[in-house]
Structure formats: C-alpha cells, structure tokens
Amino acid sequence: MIRFGIIGTNWITESFLQAAREVDGFALTAVYSRTEERAREFADKHGAAHAYTDVEEMASGGRIDAVYIASPNSFHAAHALACMKHGVHVLCEKPIASNAAELRRMIEAARERGVVLMEAMKSTLLPNFGAVRDHLPELGKVRRYVAGYCQYSSRYDAYKQGTVLNAFNPIFSNGALMDLGVYCIYPLVVLFGKPERIRANAILLDSGVDGEGSLLLGYPDMDAVIHYSKIADSSLPSEIQGERGTMTIAKISQMESVRIRYRDGSVADLTREQAANTMVYEINEFIRLIRRGDAESSVNSHAHSLWTMEVADEARRQIGLVYPADAAQS
CATH class of the missing domain: 3.30.360.10 (Dihydrodipicolinate Reductase; domain 2)
Structure with missing residues (x-):
C-alpha cells in the first residue's frame, strides 16, 4: 500500500478520494488543513489516522509515502518542495505551479531526492x-x-x-x-x-x-x-x-x-x-510510477508540464497578468 497524505480539504479533494477508493494500493493516512478543527474533521470523515496543520511535520513524520496537493495554486510549489525534501512523492493538482520558474525548482528537487513529481492533469491519462x-x-x-x-x-x-x-x-x-x-x-x-x-x-x-x-x-x-x-x-x-x-x-x-x-x-x-470518476487514471498512473521506481510519467512528464507553464507564462506576459508569486522568482 502507498500511504498518502492530503493537502487541501475542498471539493476536488473529495472527488479525488472518491476515485481513490477504486484504486488498488491507495491508503489515506494523513490530512493537512490550515486549521486543526478542519484537518481533524476531514481526517475522521475519510478514515485518516493523522491530522496536521503543518506541512513540514506531516512530510517529515515517516507516516506518508506520497502526497496529493490540492491547495490554492500559489501554494503548490512551496507545499511540493516541503514534501519532496523529506522523500515524499508528489501528485500535484493542475496547474502544477504559478509559473515556470517555480516548476523548474520543483523538477530539480524531485530529481535530487529521487521522488516522483507528477501533475494531476487527468485528461491526458484518459x-x-x-x-x-x-x-x-x-x-x-x-x-x-x-x-x-x-x-x-x-x-x-x-x-x-x-x-x-x-x-x-x-x-x-x-x-x-x-x-x-x-x-x-x-x-x-x-x-x-x-x-x-x-x-x-x-x-x-x-x-x-x-x-x-x-x-x-x-x-x-x-x-x-x-x-x-x-x-x-x-x-x-x-x-x-x-x-x-x-x-x-x-x-x-x-x-x-x-x-x-x-x-x-x-x-x-x-x-x-471510461470510469465514471475520471480521476482514477491519474491515481493509477502515479502509484504505478512509484511501484516501478520510475522518475516521471511519459505522458504527464516534467517536460510537458514545463512547456504548458511556459506557454501560460508568455500568454500572461502579453496580456499583462501578473501574480504576486512571479515577483518571488525575479
């Protein structure tokens, strides 16, 4: 079994966990939320033994092998880097980062730590x-x-x-x-x-x-x-x-x-x-990569995620859409 932690307790996480019940090898063991009350409530609802309000504590405790990140986009990179630092595999909701600079740091960390980093872009795995x-x-x-x-x-x-x-x-x-x-x-x-x-x-x-x-x-x-x-x-x-x-x-x-x-x-x-809940395919792919010891998906690869983010970066530059997260990379 692959022991999963969850970051984010919203509707997309509910859908993810519904799909995960159909996937062999998935075990939810930990939940992170900003408040202890919400983390505990969500953990109890879905049968997770541990609830956290600190991502570092969850990642470093030896209780999870992998994490599904469904926090707001601007937190994706920080949450992923905190988990990969402790050898935790990362499945991160789309878009995987705020910009290409963040994603390059994430890819570098995944390669240094020898963990799987995959964007949860379900459509290309259907x-x-x-x-x-x-x-x-x-x-x-x-x-x-x-x-x-x-x-x-x-x-x-x-x-x-x-x-x-x-x-x-x-x-x-x-x-x-x-x-x-x-x-x-x-x-x-x-x-x-x-x-x-x-x-x-x-x-x-x-x-x-x-x-x-x-x-x-x-x-x-x-x-x-x-x-x-x-x-x-x-x-x-x-x-x-x-x-x-x-x-x-x-x-x-x-x-x-x-x-x-x-x-x-x-x-x-x-x-x-196709399965009714199409998120089953991304979960299956992610678990398969971990079990086989593969570095990344051949479909939802680091390169494909990076190219998508580079297109989005250039599009945002042309239309004048700037995020606070961009300033942190300059």
Missing part, C-alpha cells in the same frame, strides 16, 4: 486521449488544433456582487487561463510539442485576473487556436483538423467522446469506455 493519440495518423497531415473550455463560474456571480473569491483572486495565481485554459494547452503539447510562436488576448477583470481569453499558437506546418472562459459558456467540441479528416473531441477536460469525420463523409466513432 482512455479517450489514448484513442486520440492512437488514431491521429489517420487524419493525414495535421493543419490545425482547436480547443476550448468555456464554463461560466458560479463564483462570478459573487464577484459581480463585490465578493472576490479565490477563483478570481491573483494572490492565489488564479483566473481563466490557469483554471481552464491549461486543459487545452496540455493535450496540445503532449501531441505536438511546444509551439514556436504565441499570441495571446484576454479580458482582464478589475481584480487583476483574466475572465476569458484566447491563444493563437504557431508550429512549422500547423497552428493551434485555444479559447477559454470563466465568464461565458460554450458547447462547441474541440477539433484536430487534418488533410484526410477531422477529429472531434467532446469536452476537452473529460474527453467524453472521440470521432473522426473523413473527407468522404464517413464517420468513425473511436470513443472508449
């Missing part, structure tokens, strides 16, 4: 992403990648009424790009590598974060168009357009279905069966 990758050659020469994730946030209603919650607060390295846009960038770099050219546009809110935006990314013989939003919805699928056909992907974050429409009008449904 069976339907495997279908995308396996059937990509059938499209012929790929000319365009179009991906979108636009989902109106319930927290935006509170924002419009004058309450700035974490989702729209730059202190926590948040906003539409980091919350939703990365879901579109990550599969792109896994499939096609890091883009050579980046053009970004966005609408910045008064709080200082982006409410929505778009990216035009250039490759030698194709381009990529990405649109994301927390202040409007979209029901459009994502596409990969090739000279022989076009692949459509429903809901890029979940990869709900995959189809190819060929130029002759025929359609192939490539959709594969």
Whole structure:
C-alpha cells in the first residue's frame, strides 16, 4: 500500500478520494488543513489516522509515502518542495505551479531526492486521449488544433456582487487561463510539442485576473487556436483538423467522446469506455510510477508540464497578468 497524505480539504479533494477508493494500493493516512478543527474533521470523515496543520511535520513524520496537493495554486510549489525534501512523492493538482520558474525548482528537487513529481492533469491519462493519440495518423497531415473550455463560474456571480473569491483572486495565481485554459494547452503539447510562436488576448477583470481569453499558437506546418472562459459558456467540441479528416473531441477536460469525420463523409466513432470518476487514471498512473521506481510519467512528464507553464507564462506576459508569486522568482 502507498500511504498518502492530503493537502487541501475542498471539493476536488473529495472527488479525488472518491476515485481513490477504486484504486488498488491507495491508503489515506494523513490530512493537512490550515486549521486543526478542519484537518481533524476531514481526517475522521475519510478514515485518516493523522491530522496536521503543518506541512513540514506531516512530510517529515515517516507516516506518508506520497502526497496529493490540492491547495490554492500559489501554494503548490512551496507545499511540493516541503514534501519532496523529506522523500515524499508528489501528485500535484493542475496547474502544477504559478509559473515556470517555480516548476523548474520543483523538477530539480524531485530529481535530487529521487521522488516522483507528477501533475494531476487527468485528461491526458484518459482512455479517450489514448484513442486520440492512437488514431491521429489517420487524419493525414495535421493543419490545425482547436480547443476550448468555456464554463461560466458560479463564483462570478459573487464577484459581480463585490465578493472576490479565490477563483478570481491573483494572490492565489488564479483566473481563466490557469483554471481552464491549461486543459487545452496540455493535450496540445503532449501531441505536438511546444509551439514556436504565441499570441495571446484576454479580458482582464478589475481584480487583476483574466475572465476569458484566447491563444493563437504557431508550429512549422500547423497552428493551434485555444479559447477559454470563466465568464461565458460554450458547447462547441474541440477539433484536430487534418488533410484526410477531422477529429472531434467532446469536452476537452473529460474527453467524453472521440470521432473522426473523413473527407468522404464517413464517420468513425473511436470513443472508449471510461470510469465514471475520471480521476482514477491519474491515481493509477502515479502509484504505478512509484511501484516501478520510475522518475516521471511519459505522458504527464516534467517536460510537458514545463512547456504548458511556459506557454501560460508568455500568454500572461502579453496580456499583462501578473501574480504576486512571479515577483518571488525575479
């Protein structure tokens, strides 16, 4: 069994633990929260023996082998570094860091300590992403990648009424790009590598974060168009357009279905069966890496996470989105 600690006691952690119950080898033994009352309450609810309000204490106590980090984005690097220092493997929610500089420090620490560091980007570990990758050659020469994730946030209603919650607060390295846009960038770099050219546009809110935006990314013989939003919805699928056909992907974050429409009008449904809670795949991958002694995932690799963060950094530079975490790296 891999003994896990949890950092963060929010809805995403609840979903993670629900998925973990379906994974062989997962054992929750410790919970961290900022308050003792919340840590103890969450630990008791999920059967964890230990509750902490100090990450260093949890990581150094010899009671956990690995940690799942679901704290606000701006804390990811500090929490990961504190755990890896004590030989604890790290599965960190997306985005894995506030910026590329933080991530480079995290990667260096993982290599020095010989621990697994993996971004919990679930979409690229799903069976339907495997279908995308396996059937990509059938499209012929790929000319365009179009991906979108636009989902109106319930927290935006509170924002419009004058309450700035974490989702729209730059202190926590948040906003539409980091919350939703990365879901579109990550599969792109896994499939096609890091883009050579980046053009970004966005609408910045008064709080200082982006409410929505778009990216035009250039490759030698194709381009990529990405649109994301927390202040409007979209029901459009994502596409990969090739000279022989076009692949459509429903809901890029979940990869709900995959189809190819060929130029002759025929359609192939490539959709594969997936677990109801799609977080099971990232947990399985992470535990497999630990058991095998692998340094990193071949899919959610250090390079793919770094390329995604470098794209986000350049996009933020162009739109003028600065986080307090950026100043700490200068």
